[in-house]
Amino acid sequence: MQPEKFYYDNKIVRNFGIATVVWGIIGMLVGVIVAIQLYQPAMNMHNQYTTFGRVRPLHTNAVIFAFVGNAIFMGIYYSLQRLMKARMFSDALSKIHFWGWQLIIVSAVITLPLGITTSHEYAELEWPIDILITIVWVVFGINMFGTIIKRRERHIYVAVWFYIATFVTIAVLHIVNSLEIPVSFTKSYMVFAGVQDALVQWWYGHNAVAFFLTTPYLGMMYYFLPKMANRPIYSYKLSILHFWALIFIYIWAGPHHLLYTTLPGWAQSLCVAFSIMLIAPSWGGMINGLLTLRGAWDKVRDDVTLKFMVVGLTAYGMATFEGPMLSLKQVNAIGHFTDWIIAHVHVGALGWNGFLTFAILYWLVPRIYKTELYSKKMASFHFWIGTLGILFYAIPMYWAGFTQGLMLKEFTPEGMLKYPSFLETTMRIIPMYVMRSVGGTLYLAGVIVMAFNLYKTAVQGKLVPNEAAEAMPLEKLNPAASTERWHRRLERKPMLFLVASLVVILIGTFIELMPTLTVASNIPTIASVKPYTPLELQGRDVYIREGCVNCHSQTIRPFRSETERYGEYSKAGEFVYDHPFLWGSKRTGPDLQREGGKYGDSWHYNHLMDPRLMSPGSIMPNYDWLIKQKLDTSGTAAKIKAMQKLGVPYPAGYDKIANQELEKQAKGIADNLAKDHIRVKSNKEIIAVIAYLQRLGTDIKANKTANK
Amino acid sequence: MSIIYFLIGCSMVLALIFLGAFFWAQKHGQNDDLYTPSVRILLDDEPEKEEKK
Numbered sequence: 001m002q003p004e005k006f007y008y009d010n011k012i013v014r015n016f017g018i019a020t021v022v023w024g025i026i027g028m029l030v031g032v033i034v035a036i037q038l039y040q041p042a043m044n045m046h047n048q049y050t051t052f053g054r055v056r057p058l059h060t061n062a063v064i065f066a067f068v069g070n071a072i073f074m075g076i077y078y079s080l081q082r083l084m085k086a087r088m089f090s091d092a093l094s095k096i097h098f099w100g101w102q103l104i105i106v107s108a109v110i111t112l113p114l115g116i117t118t119s120h121e122y123a124e125l126e127w128p129i130d131i132l133i134t135i136v137w138v139v140f141g142i143n144m145f146g147t148i149i150k151r152r153e154r155h156i157y158v159a160v161w162f163y164i165a166t167f168v169t170i171a172v173l174h175i176v177n178s179l180e181i182p183v184s185f186t187k188s189y190m191v192f193a194g195v196q197d198a199l200v201q202w203w204y205g206h207n208a209v210a211f212f213l214t215t216p217y218l219g220m221m222y223y224f225l226p227k228m229a230n231r232p233i234y235s236y237k238l239s240i241l242h243f244w245a246l247i248f249i250y251i252w253a254g255p256h257h258l259l260y261t262t263l264p265g266w267a268q269s270l271c272v273a274f275s276i277m278l279i280a281p282s283w284g285g286m287i288n289g290l291l292t293l294r295g296a297w298d299k300v301r302d303d304v305t306l307k308f309m310v311v312g313l314t315a316y317g318m319a320t321f322e323g324p325m326l327s328l329k330q331v332n333a334i335g336h337f338t339d340w341i342i343a344h345v346h347v348g349a350l351g352w353n354g355f356l357t358f359a360i361l362y363w364l365v366p367r368i369y370k371t372e373l374y375s376k377k378m379a380s381f382h383f384w385i386g387t388l389g390i391l392f393y394a395i396p397m398y399w400a401g402f403t404q405g406l407m408l409k410e411f412t413p414e415g416m417l418k419y420p421s422f423l424e425t426t427m428r429i430i431p432m433y434v435m436r437s438v439g440g441t442l443y444l445a446g447v448i449v450m451a452f453n454l455y456k457t458a459v460q461g462k463l464v465p466n467e468a469a470e471a472m473p474l475e476k477l478n479p480a481a482s483t484e485r486w487h488r489r490l491e492r493k494p495m496l497f498l499v500a501s502l503v504v505i506l507i508g509t510f511i512e513l514m515p516t517l518t519v520a521s522n523i524p525t526i527a528s529v530k531p532y533t534p535l536e537l538q539g540r541d542v543y544i545r546e547g548c549v550n551c552h553s554q555t556i557r558p559f560r561s562e563t564e565r566y567g568e569y570s571k572a573g574e575f576v577y578d579h580p581f582l583w584g585s586k587r588t589g590p591d592l593q594r595e596g597g598k599y600g601d602s603w604h605y606n607h608l609m610d611p612r613l614m615s616p617g618s619i620m621p622n623y624d625w626l627i628k629q630k631l632d633t634s635g636t637a638a639k640i641k642a643m644q645k646l647g648v649p650y651p652a653g654y655d656k657i658a659n660q661e662l663e664k665q666a667k668g669i670a671d672n673l674a675k676d677h678i679r680v681k682s683n684k685e686i687i688a689v690i691a692y693l694q695r696l697g698t699d700i701k702a703n704k705t706a707n708k
Numbered sequence: 709m710s711i712i713y714f715l716i717g718c719s720m721v722l723a724l725i726f727l728g729a730f731f732w733a734q735k736h737g738q739n740d741d742l743y744t745p746s747v748r749i750l751l752d753d754e755p756e757k758e759e760k761k
Binding site for chain 2: 083153157158169200203223226232239248252264470
């Protein structure tokens with residue numbers, strides 16, 4: 001048999017590499033800007049499009065899906081071809097994948113600042129973009145599996161298994177978490193409501209971390225680390241073992257983002273158990289990586305790419321130990337909603353994802369350009385300033401998290417809250433916010449140096465767009481063996497049939513049952529909880545548009561420190577009309593679930609105009625455009641209809657009179673404001689927002705008054 | 709909380725897909741040799757090398 005000659009596609013790898021660097025710089029720059037906004041609200045440039053609530057999702061989406069996403073594709077397209085000894089399945093699909101992914105990112109960059117968002121964290125993009133993501137992901141899948149099928153190497157190396165798991169799981173997660181009913185081209189409502197929506201979102205959110213930030217990077221680690229060190233992975237057996245363990249356990253850990261919420265207790269405990277179990281397979285990966293360098297630490301001293309790998313793996317080990325610890329209820333009680341979580345994710349993102357990406361870029365770019373790295377000194381500088389950046393970022397955030405978490409829980413000996421004003425705890429940690437932005441800036445500076453270094457490297461070399469390689473074609477299994485297989489296959493047929501039919505039945509059952517189940521569960525368990533009025537619904541959509549949920553939670557945990565501060569703890573029945581849920585994951589400001597009726601309308605008006613008028617020292621930006629902008633009521637009927645479809649019990653034909661009702665309520669609020677000498681027309685957005693804020697968490701109080 | 713059954717279902721389907729993949733890997737001898745693959749990936753197949761042989 002003759003060896004076959006073929007060519008690896010390096011150009012697509014180069015393209016994804018450029019995209020990684022460019023989007024990385026943009027995403028991190030946006031990160032630095034939002035970090036500064038947290039102590040200098042004026043950094044929003046008095047502009048609604050660049051205000052924290054809208055730009056924070058831009059930062060997370062840019063670094064996760066643009067920076068890390070492109071890096072994943074760069075790493076996969078380079079290593080998959082070489083591991084399978086085959087060119088990518090289709091050059092056309094590679095191109096569609098590349099440009100499609102960039103199109104998704106560009107549409108995110110446009111829509112998120114415009115306030116077009118579903119408010120699901122890390123899945124903010126609206127339904128047309130969701131469909132585009134699905135298509136591009138399928139293109140990627142066909143390209144990957146096509147390459148695997150035409151491979152010239154029978155054994156599928158462990159890295160490829162990680163890539164396969166990434167593809168399959170992200171596909172399922174994305175589809176389930178994007179089940180939404182379109183209201184218009186730029187607006188949709190989530191199919192699920194309240195606690196159910198929360199569970200779907202965090203089932204997705206946690207597994208996005210697992211299968212977008214972890215498995216593809218472990219796969220790349222298993223290819224690039226042995227290549228960089230030029231020695232085999234410490235234990236191939238361990239890599240296989242921890243791969244299967246990791247993918248079977250990860251999927252059950254999601255609800256640890258919802259501890260102490262209205263999620264049933266058994267579901268919370270179950271996911272805590274799985275989260276603790278995750279330490280073993282996670283550390284399997286870290287140990288395997290670090291031990292690969294045993295006896296080769298002299299190489300680490302000289303080789304900057306290996307330095308990046310070592311710090312990256314260590315950060316992975318720390319983050320995956322901390323994660324299970326944070327999922328313990330006692331630890332979570334302090335850590336959740338604070339900057340501790342921000343520190344945790346950034347150890348993972350900056351250390352693990354960032355440093356691995358940099359190492360791969362430094363290793364890969366000189367290779368596809370057939371040259372040496374332009375400056376090792378610069379790369380070394382990047383390593384040290386990057387590491388310093390992580391420390392300057394993480395340590396202040398841990399400090400801030402502990403400080404605020406503990407302050408919010410502290411009582412005086414008399415049994416009163418020691419710090420009844422939330423703002424007081426915020427002002428205490430502002431120096432930490434300043435330090436954090438310094439850390440982020442250092443890290444970004446390193447990336448810019450890297451970009452320059454890689455550019456110079458590319459210029460001094462010449463891209464080899466198609467790299468020649470040779471390998472023996474895959475031998476056909478010999479006929480004798482295949483007849484034997486034929487018998488065996490027949491023997492196994494009942495078993496195969498059973499498994500296949502089980503899968504089909506499960507899928508069918510759930511698709512059929514889902515609507516019934518969700519509608520049935522929308523029957524309110526609390527009689528006094530009523531659907532939002534049209535004005536409140538519109539106000540809620542403005543609240544979503546402005547990204548208020550990025551700083552304000554809407555769920556009160558059953559702790560005395562929280563019930564004293566915010567009011568009665570949350571009940572599942574209160575959220576049945578919340579499509580989507582708005583519980584949030586971080587309290588940069590206080591919880592708002594019981595905000596309704598706490599202050600007068602004029603307080604809210606003044607507070608939204610300039611928060612510092614009512615709360616001196618507040619870091620909330622001004623929302624003065626809400627006073628100028630007219631509320632768009634053209635979509636009210638469509639919104640009511642969509643809600644009716646989702647099982648919200650508005651009376652039949654309500655969509656036709658919705659705008660009349662809306663105007664009546666708006667006029668009431670405007671009149672109320674006029675009493676306090678505030679002149680504002682009733683058709684402005686601020687009226688709707690006030691209506692929504694005043695409604696929050698009040699239904700349950702009505703129940704109590706009625707009972708009395 | 710009926711959604712939980714739906715999600716458990718989705719997770720089970722995923723798990724079954726992976727289980728199927730695992731059985732496939734076992735049956736096709738993917739895990740028979742747990743050492744050589746780790747070394748093999750270090751060798752690249754540049755045509756020049758082949759010619760020298």
